[in-house]
Amino acid sequence: xxxxxxxxxxxxxxxxxYGFDFLITGxxxxxxxxxxxxxxxxGHFTVAKLCGIKVLEFGVGIPPKAFGIWHGETEYTVNWxxxxxxxxxxxxxxxxxxxxxxxxxxxxxxxxLVAGPGMNAILPIVLLTIxxxxxxxxxxxxxxxxxxxxxxxxxxxGVQVGDIIQFAQGHEVLNSxxxxxxxxTRLGADMDVIxxxxxxxxxxxxxxxxxxxxxGQGATGTTLTNARVTVAxxxxxxxxxxxxxxxGDLFLRVQDSMILNDGGAAEVIAASLxxxxxxxxxxxxxxxxxxxxxxxxxxxxxxxxxxxxxxxEISQSENLFEAVPxxxxxxxxxxxxxxxxxxxxxxxxxxxxxxxxxxxxxxxGEVLDAGLAPLVTWAALLSxxxxxxxxxxxxxxxxxxxTFVLLELIxxxxxxxxxxxxxxxxxxxxxxxxxxxxxxxxxxxxxxxGGSVFG
Numbered sequence: 001x002x003x004x005x006x007x008x009x010x011x012x013x014x015x016x017x018y019g020f021d022f023l024i025t026g027x028x029x030x031x032x033x034x035x036x037x038x039x040x041x042x043g044h045f046t047v048a049k050l051c052g053i054k055v056l057e058f059g060v061g062i063p064p065k066a067f068g069i070w071h072g073e074t075e076y077t078v079n080w081x082x083x084x085x086x087x088x089x090x091x092x093x094x095x096x097x098x099x100x101x102x103x104x105x106x107x108x109x110x111x112x113l114v115a116g117p118g119m120n121a122i123l124p125i126v127l128l129t130i131x132x133x134x135x136x137x138x139x140x141x142x143x144x145x146x147x148x149x150x151x152x153x154x155x156x157x158g159v160q161v162g163d164i165i166q167f168a169q170g171h172e173v174l175n176s177x178x179x180x181x182x183x184x185t186r187l188g189a190d191m192d193v194i195x196x197x198x199x200x201x202x203x204x205x206x207x208x209x210x211x212x213x214x215x216g217q218g219a220t221g222t223t224l225t226n227a228r229v230t231v232a233x234x235x236x237x238x239x240x241x242x243x244x245x246x247x248g249d250l251f252l253r254v255q256d257s258m259i260l261n262d263g264g265a266a267e268v269i270a271a272s273l274x275x276x277x278x279x280x281x282x283x284x285x286x287x288x289x290x291x292x293x294x295x296x297x298x299x300x301x302x303x304x305x306x307x308x309x310x311x312x313e314i315s316q317s318e319n320l321f322e323a324v325p326x327x328x329x330x331x332x333x334x335x336x337x338x339x340x341x342x343x344x345x346x347x348x349x350x351x352x353x354x355x356x357x358x359x360x361x362x363x364x365g366e367v368l369d370a371g372l373a374p375l376v377t378w379a380a381l382l383s384x385x386x387x388x389x390x391x392x393x394x395x396x397x398x399x400x401x402x403t404f405v406l407l408e409l410i411x412x413x414x415x416x417x418x419x420x421x422x423x424x425x426x427x428x429x430x431x432x433x434x435x436x437x438x439x440x441x442x443x444x445x446x447x448x449x450g451g452s453v454f455g
Contacts, residue, residue, distance in 0.1 A: 152221020238305020
């Protein structure tokens with residue numbers, strides 16, 4: 001019970017500072033983390049049992065122990081710190097007992113070690129399938145090109161300002177996120193797009209999307225905007241008529257801000273005039289397929305005298321037979337994006353953003369606001385991350401221990417001395433904890449300042 005008082009005090013301070021949303025985010029984050037860790041440890045546990053290894057304890061959370069239940073030769077425990085889990089096997093470094101982990105063949109030990117990351121690699125298929133089956137709202141927009149960089153891949157392909165992108169690499173474009181996702185999976189390769197230009201539908205091929213583009217240009221060299229607000233009527237003599245708005249105009253941007261709701265244009269204009277009462281405000285619209293720039297003069301004071309139609313959100317879900325192949329496609333896209341990001345990191349064209357437990361909890365809170373389906377997808381991404389990190393040859397992690405078993409196989413069955421392996425893992429664990437503390441300190445600093453992990 002002595003651990004509960006400081007924990008309760010810290011929780012009370014955080015709730016006072018951030019409200020009960022913090023508490024909800026914390027509970028959800030811990031739930032997601034425990035779910036992923038339990039599946040990871042179930043991999044080790046199941047394969048160890050199948051190999052005849054004596055499992056002493058299956059623990060949920062980090063000690064000290066809250067309570068435990070014995071079943072057969074294994075104690076199943078729940079521990080006070082709900083941020084991890086473990087499987088304790090007989091003789092993990094001492095081969096004296098024939099049922100110990102260390103007494104098993106290299107191939108059995110390798111199977112036990114790989115099983116944890118393997119479970120985290122399989123789990124995303126299940127989670128992504130569930131996410132696709134959960135009804136979720138999707139904002140539909142027209143994705144309109146508002147700028148094309150000269151001599152860019154997009155200009156070479158024939159993309160023009162005012163084009164509406166309808167398909168990207170064979171996938172229907174629902175909003176700009178669809179296009180950005182397609183781009184991330186095609187870096188260094190070509191991407192096929194179908195665009196609507198006035199009354200003409202065109203198939204274009206954007207060649208060799210840039211992995212290291214000039215600053216601010218992006219892989220294709222285009223600036224896109226989401227457009228879902230159309231002018232339904234304009235009152236005679238109104239400021240809307242004075243600025244040049246016409247029935248049927250599709251709002252693109254006002255002063256570089258996207259207009260996504262019925263009052264958005266008026267709000268952006270008011271904010272711009274408050275910032276600089278003498279400067280005209282730029283209003284971009286698409287009229288009959290043609291891109292136009294209109295100028296709202298400060299003398300007009302405010303934008304009034306018009307009504308709009310806003311494209312509604314739709315609820316989407318897929319049945320099981322659609323969701324399973326969809327989950328495999330999503331996983332492929334995620335892994336391709338990850339590979340491309342690693343390539344950009346190695347080439348120096350992109351930095352690497354680290355997030356520790358606090359940062360991941362913050363992201364979980366932001367994703368939670370978007371709904372259940374995005375949260376399940378986020379859990380799938382975390383599971384992929386756990387699988388990749390744990391398989392890396394880092395001391396104290398599964399990958400580090402796998403490396404020692406592989407070295408044993410390469411050396412013809414001669415093991416590295418247990419004391420030397422133990423020292424490597426101990427030093428590695430210390431360095432890992434130090435790195436986590438540094439990242440966590442940065443996460444807390446960002447959280448206090450109100451910043452987001454995503455910028």
